[in-house]
Amino acid sequence: MSYLVEDTVKCDECGSRNLSKDESRGEVVCDDCGLVLEDKVIDQGAEWRVFSPEQGDQRARTGAPMTVMLHDKGLSTDIDWQNKDYSGKSISSRYRSQFYRMRKWQKRSRVSNATERNKAMALAELDRMASRLDLPKTIRETAAVTYGKAVDARLIRGRSIEGVAAASLYAACRICENPRTLDEIGEASRTGRKEIGRTYRFMVRELRMKIPPTKPEDYIPRFCSGLDLDAEVQAKAYELIAAAQEKELTSGRGPTGIAASIIYIASVLCGKRRTQREVAEVAGVTEVTIRNRYKELIQKPHSLHFRQVPFLTIWLPPQSSQMSPVKPLSLAACLVLVSTSPTAASRVI
Numbered sequence: 001m002s003y004l005v006e007d008t009v010k011c012d013e014c015g016s017r018n019l020s021k022d023e024s025r026g027e028v029v030c031d032d033c034g035l036v037l038e039d040k041v042i043d044q045g046a047e048w049r050v051f052s053p054e055q056g057d058q059r060a061r062t063g064a065p066m067t068v069m070l071h072d073k074g075l076s077t078d079i080d081w082q083n084k085d086y087s088g089k090s091i092s093s094r095y096r097s098q099f100y101r102m103r104k105w106q107k108r109s110r111v112s113n114a115t116e117r118n119k120a121m122a123l124a125e126l127d128r129m130a131s132r133l134d135l136p137k138t139i140r141e142t143a144a145v146t147y148g149k150a151v152d153a154r155l156i157r158g159r160s161i162e163g164v165a166a167a168s169l170y171a172a173c174r175i176c177e178n179p180r181t182l183d184e185i186g187e188a189s190r191t192g193r194k195e196i197g198r199t200y201r202f203m204v205r206e207l208r209m210k211i212p213p214t215k216p217e218d219y220i221p222r223f224c225s226g227l228d229l230d231a232e233v234q235a236k237a238y239e240l241i242a243a244a245q246e247k248e249l250t251s252g253r254g255p256t257g258i259a260a261s262i263i264y265i266a267s268v269l270c271g272k273r274r275t276q277r278e279v280a281e282v283a284g285v286t287e288v289t290i291r292n293r294y295k296e297l298i299q300k301p302h303s304l305h306f307r308q309v310p311f312l313t314i315w316l317p318p319q320s321s322q323m324s325p326v327k328p329l330s331l332a333a334c335l336v337l338v339s340t341s342p343t344a345a346s347r348v349i
Contacts, residue, residue, distance in 0.1 A: 240266055
C-alpha cells in the first residue's frame with residue numbers, strides 16, 4: 001500500500017510532529033525516536049530528469065496558467081506554427097498542407113462568435129498599449145476585467161474597440177493608483193484624447209465604477225524617475241505635498257501641475273535643481289503651469305513657509321557703498337533668486 005506524506009502528521013510511538021522525508025528511500029522517519037512511519041511514499045515529482053530550465057520547459061506536460069488577458073482565459077489549445085512533431089523532427093512536405101489547414105481551423109474555432117472576436121482584438125490592443133506605457137501585470141489584468149464588464153453590459157455598440165480599450169486602461173491605472181494622463185494614453189493608443197475621456201466618463205456612469213480621484217503624490221515616483229532624482233528629493237516632495245494638503249493649497253488644481261511644481265521646489269531645496277522646462281517635459285504640463293502653481297505654493301498669505309533666513313544683506317551697486325538690511329526672505333525665494341538671476345544672486349550674502 002502506498003501513502004502520501006500529507007497523511008502522516010505525527011509519530012505513532014512518541015507523538016512527535018518532527019518528521020522528515022527521505023526521498024531516496026521513500027520513507028517518513030521521526031526525528032525524535034527514529035521510528036520509520038512509512039516506507040512506500042508516493043513520489044509526486046516527474047519521472048524524468050532535467051539538467052537545464054529549457055529542458056524542463058520542453059518536457060513539461062502542463063500549459064500556461066489561466067489569465068484574463070486572453071478571451072478564452074488561455075484554456076484552449078493551439079497548434080504550433082513550427083512544422084515539427086513531438087520529438088522535434090521536421091514534418092515532411094507531404095503533411096505540411098494538412099497541418100496548415102488544421103492550424104487555420106483551430107484558430108477559427110477559438111473565436112466562435114462576434115463577442116469573442118471583439119474581446120480577442122481588444123485584449124491584444126490592451127496588451128500593446130500597456131507594453132508601450134510599461135505598465136505592470138496588475139494594471140493589464142484590471143483593464144481586461146473592466147473591458148469584459150463593458151462588453152457584458154453592451155456598452156461597446158457604436159464605439160470603437162480602441163477607444164473603449166484605452167478608456168479601460170485609463171480607468172485601471174487610476175484604480176491601481178498608478179495614474180497616467182489622458183495625453184499619455186492617447187499617444188499610446190490609436191484614438192484621440194477627447195474620445196478616450198468621453199468613453200471613460202460614459203463607462204464610469206453606466207458601470208457605476210467608484211474610482212478615487214488622482215492625487216499629486218501618485219505622480220511623484222514616476223516624475224522623479226524621469227528626471228533622474230534620488231530618494232532625498234522624492235522624500236522632500238512628499239513632505240511638501242503633505243504640508244500643502246494640510247493648508248488646502250492643492251484643492252481645485254490639477255494633480256500633475258501640483259506634482260511638477262512640488263518636484264521643482266524639492267529639487268531646488270535639495271541642491272539638485274532641474275529646470276522648469278525639464279520638469280514640464282516629463283510631467284506633460286507647460287512651464288507657465290509650473291510657475292503659477294509655484295507662486296500659489298510659496299507666495300500667497302497661506303502658502304508654505306520654508307525655513308527662514310534670519311538676516312540678509314544686499315550689496316548695492318558699485319557707485320554706492322551703503323549696505324541696507326532688508327526684510328527676511330524665505331529659503332525658497334533665495335534659492336529661486338539664485339537659480340533665475342545669477343547677477344542679483346551674486347549681491348546676496
